[in-house]
Amino acid sequence: MPLDLIRTVAGAILVGIFGLLVAIFLLGVDRILTARMQARIGPPLSQPLTDLRKLFTKENVVPANAIPWLFNMAPVVALASALTILLYIPIGGFEPVLSGGGDLVLVMYLLTLPALALVAGGFASGSPYATVGAQREMVTMIAYEFPLAVVIIAIAWKLAASGIPLPFMLASVQANPVWGLVGPLGIIGALILFVVLIIVTPAELSRIPFDTPEAETELAGGILVEYSGKNLALFTLTQGVKTVVMASLVVALFIPYRLSALLPAPAILQPVLDLLFYLVLVVLVAFVSVSLIRVSMARFRINQVVSVYWIYLSLIGITGLLLVMADHFLRGV
Amino acid sequence: MNGDTTKKSTPYTVPIGPVHPALKEPVMFTFKVEGEVVKSVDFAPGNTHRGIEWMGMRRNPVQIVHLTDRICGICGIVHSLSFARAVEQIAEIEVPQRADYIRTILHELERMQSHILWAGVAAHELGFDTLLFLTWRVREQAMDLIENLTGNRVNYGIIQIGGVRRDISDDQIPLIKQGLDYYRGLLAQMKTVFLDDSTIRMRCRGHGLLSYRDAELLCAIGPTARASGVAMDVRHDYPYCAYGDLDVHPIIPPQEFGGPQGDVYDRIIVRLLEIAQSIDIIQQCLDNMPAGEILWEKKLPKLLLTLKKAQGEAIGRVEAPRGECMHYVRMDGNDSPATWKVKASSYSNLMSWIPMLRGEQLADVPIIVASIDPCMSCTDRVSVIRDGGSPGYLTKEELTRLSVEKTRRIEQCH
Numbered sequence: 001m002p003l004d005l006i007r008t009v010a011g012a013i014l015v016g017i018f019g020l021l022v023a024i025f026l027l028g029v030d031r032i033l034t035a036r037m038q039a040r041i042g043p044p045l046s047q048p049l050t051d052l053r054k055l056f057t058k059e060n061v062v063p064a065n066a067i068p069w070l071f072n073m074a075p076v077v078a079l080a081s082a083l084t085i086l087l088y089i090p091i092g093g094f095e096p097v098l099s100g101g102g103d104l105v106l107v108m109y110l111l112t113l114p115a116l117a118l119v120a121g122g123f124a125s126g127s128p129y130a131t132v133g134a135q136r137e138m139v140t141m142i143a144y145e146f147p148l149a150v151v152i153i154a155i156a157w158k159l160a161a162s163g164i165p166l167p168f169m170l171a172s173v174q175a176n177p178v179w180g181l182v183g184p185l186g187i188i189g190a191l192i193l194f195v196v197l198i199i200v201t202p203a204e205l206s207r208i209p210f211d212t213p214e215a216e217t218e219l220a221g222g223i224l225v226e227y228s229g230k231n232l233a234l235f236t237l238t239q240g241v242k243t244v245v246m247a248s249l250v251v252a253l254f255i256p257y258r259l260s261a262l263l264p265a266p267a268i269l270q271p272v273l274d275l276l277f278y279l280v281l282v283v284l285v286a287f288v289s290v291s292l293i294r295v296s297m298a299r300f301r302i303n304q305v306v307s308v309y310w311i312y313l314s315l316i317g318i319t320g321l322l323l324v325m326a327d328h329f330l331r332g333v
Numbered sequence: 334m335n336g337d338t339t340k341k342s343t344p345y346t347v348p349i350g351p352v353h354p355a356l357k358e359p360v361m362f363t364f365k366v367e368g369e370v371v372k373s374v375d376f377a378p379g380n381t382h383r384g385i386e387w388m389g390m391r392r393n394p395v396q397i398v399h400l401t402d403r404i405c406g407i408c409g410i411v412h413s414l415s416f417a418r419a420v421e422q423i424a425e426i427e428v429p430q431r432a433d434y435i436r437t438i439l440h441e442l443e444r445m446q447s448h449i450l451w452a453g454v455a456a457h458e459l460g461f462d463t464l465l466f467l468t469w470r471v472r473e474q475a476m477d478l479i480e481n482l483t484g485n486r487v488n489y490g491i492i493q494i495g496g497v498r499r500d501i502s503d504d505q506i507p508l509i510k511q512g513l514d515y516y517r518g519l520l521a522q523m524k525t526v527f528l529d530d531s532t533i534r535m536r537c538r539g540h541g542l543l544s545y546r547d548a549e550l551l552c553a554i555g556p557t558a559r560a561s562g563v564a565m566d567v568r569h570d571y572p573y574c575a576y577g578d579l580d581v582h583p584i585i586p587p588q589e590f591g592g593p594q595g596d597v598y599d600r601i602i603v604r605l606l607e608i609a610q611s612i613d614i615i616q617q618c619l620d621n622m623p624a625g626e627i628l629w630e631k632k633l634p635k636l637l638l639t640l641k642k643a644q645g646e647a648i649g650r651v652e653a654p655r656g657e658c659m660h661y662v663r664m665d666g667n668d669s670p671a672t673w674k675v676k677a678s679s680y681s682n683l684m685s686w687i688p689m690l691r692g693e694q695l696a697d698v699p700i701i702v703a704s705i706d707p708c709m710s711c712t713d714r715v716s717v718i719r720d721g722g723s724p725g726y727l728t729k730e731e732l733t734r735l736s737v738e739k740t741r742r743i744e745q746c747h
Contacts, residue, residue: 038466128347132369132695208460209532219695220354298532299460301696302369 011097012087019086022279023240024048026247026286033291048240055233063226065126074121075227075234081113082241089248090174090256092275103170104152107249111148111204114238115141121235122223133222136302140210143309144203150317151193151200154324155253158182161328174256182324183331189323194254196317201246201289203309205239209297210305247285248278255281344372347695351380355699357454358709362702366695374690378683381709382716386673393668394420394494394640395633401660402488404675405711407450410436410443411653412660412675412711413492418573419649419662420494420670421629424640429626430575432496437575438509438618439482439491440651441611445516446475447654448604448611451706452527455601458699459536464526471519478512481505494636495629506619513612520609527601528590537598541689541701544595551684555656556607557705559585560600562593567652579617584610597697597704607654641668653678655706677711 027048035042062068087097088107096103115137122134155178159167162181166172178190203210219225227235258274300308344365351359359380365372385404389397394416401412414436421428428436449472456464476486482501483489491497501509527533543553548561558565566583568576584606586592586599593599630636646663656678663672682705689701717727727735 038463039470040466128345132347132366135369208462211460295463297461298456298464298530298536299696300532301536301694303694304535 008097015086015091015097016083018091019083019241019244020237022244022282023237024052026243026283027236027240029283030243030286030291033287034295037291037295048236052233052236055228055236056230058229060229060231061226063126066226067124067126070120070124071226072231074117074124075231075238078114078117078121078238079234079241081110081117082238082245084113085110085245086241086248088170089245090170090252091248092258092271092278094271094274096170099169099171101166102168104156104168104173107170108145108149108152111245112141112145114242115204118223118235118238121227121231125223125226127226129219129221129225130223133219133225137206137223139302140203140206140305143306144200144210144313147196147309147313147317148200148204150314150321151197151253154189154193154317154321157321158186158324158328170252174252177256178254183327185330186324186327189320189325189327190254192316192320192323194250196313196320197250197253198285198289199293199313200309201250201285202293203305204246205242205290207290208294209300211299243286243290244282246289247282250285250289251278251281255285349698350376355458355702357703358707360707360709362698364690364695364698369694369696371690371693371695371698374687376683376686378709379713379716382713383710386675386714389673390669393637394662394664394670395637397670397673398492398494399490401675402490402492405677405708406487407447408443408653408655408658408677408708408711409487409489410440410492411651411658412677413489414440414574415649415651415658415660416662416673417492417494417649418651419647419660420640420643420664422647422649423645423662423664424494424643426495426629426639428496428574428629430623431500431625432627432629433574434618434622435497435499435501435627436492437579438501438615439479439489439497440574441614441618442475442479442482444654445608445611446472446479447706448608449475451604451654451703452523452601455597455700455703456527456533458703459533461530461533467526468523471523474512474515478509481508493628494640496627498628500627501622509615509619513615516608516612520605520612523608524605527605528598533601534598536697536700537596537601539594539596539598540693540697541597541600541704542595543685543689545593547688548595548685551688552681553656553685553705554681555653555678556600556603557656557682557685559583560593560603561595562586567650567657571650573651575618575621576614578621579614581610581614597700600704640664642666646672655679655708656682658711675711675714677708679705679708679712680714683707683712 025045028045031047032042032045060072062071085107088099088103088110090096100106119134119137122130122137155173156167158178158181159172159176162176164172164176179187182190202208224232224235258277263273344367347364347366349362349364350356351361361377361380363375365374385400389400392400398413398417401416402409404412449468453465453468453472456462456468479489480486482505483491483499491499543557543561545562548558548563553561553563554565562585564583564585566581567573568581569583572581584603586594586602590599590602630639643664644666646661649660649662651658658678659676661672661674661676662670665671685705686702689704690698693701
């Protein structure tokens with residue numbers, strides 16, 4: 001038992017550090033790619049690191065009419081919960097550090113935590129902009145939760161229906177790519193679900209067109225308007241880690257392949273190859289769902305965010321689910 | 334969220350301004366908001382008053398022309414032309430035809446770059462930063478052209494009382510034509526990008542409404558009024574410079590876009606079509622440009638002497654990119670004018686914010702505020718500071734009393 005505990009703790013620390021590094025890397029990549037698509041040169045890759053270093057040296061200003069303990073706790077909770085999710089997600093060829101029978105459901109719940117912390121922090125700052133931003137964040141959260149649940153349930157249902165034990169465990173999702181289990185109709189269904197998850201990602205990350213809670217031109221930063229110094233740095237890191245989490249989730253659910261299975265390589269190199277391949281996939285997913293969508297759209301109004309998710313994406317997601325189910329029953333597996 | 338007010342029965346206040354990312358220049362907005370819906374709105378300008386008129390009253394008209402260049406960062410030609418036209422009317426100076434054509438060309442180039450700049454700002458307010466960067470990159474061609482013709486990107490210093498200070502040489506004409514071709518090629522693309530984009534349409538169609546009646550009642554002008562269907566344009570109604578010779582008509586959103594509805598979308602349409610119109614006007618100018626002098630009087634001392642002798646009053650009217658701009662000048666035989674009053678175009682448009690913003694969502698405030706293309710530094714003519722304390726506001730009665738007192742004072746002087 002102590003050995004297990006040590007393994008878990010060491011794994012958690014390693015994954016934490018890895019998660020933070022990839023987070024900073026992804027933030028930098030996003031800024032460069034966005035700049036290039038907007039006909040700008042953009043900052044160097046190390047810019048987020050420089051920004052964070054600066055923020056950590058700055059004073060932590062707490063507004064006079066804020067609730068200090070809640071205001072200061074929110075960023076810590078947000079970052080901690082974002083890092084916790086990483087422990088449940090398979091990274092590269094490695095097994096997740098923590099796992100159990102209901103990982104996917106747990107991840108769904110954990111995903112709401114950073115957002116809730118943000119909302120709590122927003123309300124605690126006592127600024128009208130932050131209050132409006134926090135209200136919007138809650139509405140956005142309620143809006144994208146349903147399509148996200150549809151995608152996760154569809155995958156888990158397919159695994160369960162195919163007779164795979166523990167369908168809600170990410171390790172079993174990873175081991176049985178959904179594409180191998182379904183027929184042609186199911187592939188269309190799974191593709192639709194894939195697209196839905198890609199579109200849910202920017203809302204989860206509060207990026208344009210779903211950045212209504214922060215809305216620079218309307219709310220001057222919304223939820224984050226009163227945050228500065230270390231607290232703001234922690235929220236920035238949370239943002240990065242959430243990007244890693246969402247991209248990893250997309251990879252784990254829909255592209256759970258290992259390069260080592262395709263390329264013959266020495267046993268020592270295999271984990272490295274898998275990790276690199278995973279990083280490439282994460283950057284690709286982040287590019288499509290964050291940078292590409294961000295540069296090609298205007299911000300939605302909050303009621304438009306709700307109708308996009310509740311009506312259009314939910315319907316599209318359910319269509320995908322029904323296709324996967326129809327495929328299953330028609331093939332009579 | 335829509336209109337859901339179970340939590341609080343009274344609307345809460347959201348201040349926006351005087352400095353806020355939604356505003357490109359300082360102005361103070363106070364919104365009474367229920368949920369996300371704006372119930373009522375009040376605004377207070379007066380944060381960028383720089384006392385330019387005061388400076389002008391101590392200078393001679395030739396010096397003031399350069400001061401007018403600096404009233405606004407974009408409308409350099411508009412203000413200097415407007416002032417020069419007022420002074421020319423008083424001193425009965427006849428501007429040479431060629432100078433009128435050069436003024437028109439620069440005036441239209443300025444309108445083009447101003448509208449393109451506005452389009453970028455509007456995209457930014459909608460959260461569409463890509464479009465902002467691409468639009469402003471396209472704007473550079475107009476800026477380069479202006480720099481080539483006047484020597485400056487902003488604060489052109491090209492207008493002189495009685496003409497212009499630089500001629501357009503034969504080498505420069507192909508450059509202008511090249512620039513026009515560049516924008517002609519871009520027009521279709523710009524229309525697609527701005528008018529066919531579904532997110533822009535979702536955010537702008539049917540929002541920030543200003544009815545025809547409100548536009549008339551509130552004396553809105555320029556693209557703001559034209560988007561509501563009010564057909565007025567100083568270039569057409571009261572031609573100046575070369576506009577009398579040219580084919581100019583007020584641009585109203587055409588039927589193919591659903592006719593004038595007076596929303597933000599219509600204001601985008603009007604400005605995009607006006608870019609096309611400006612290209613057309615510059616082309617007409619190039620085709621008909623007469624030869625000849627560019628100044629009524631080259632010798633500065635002689636010009637100054639004429640201006641010093643001039644007596645009377647006049648209004649210079651010019652159609653700025655934002656609407657009609659007016660300069661009132663009164664001269665009484667001294668070096669400097671007795672009165673100089675600037676009425677910038679945004680002044681007439683600010684009040685239309687009130688009906689536009691009422692009932693809209695907080696999210697639409699930035700784009701609606703930007704949709705009239707407000708220019709606060711042009712507009713702010715007065716700022717009340719009491720006893721070195723906080724700025725105060727004058728009521729109608731106080732203003733009337735102060736005006737009467739000043740009139741008495743002036744009467745005693747004579």
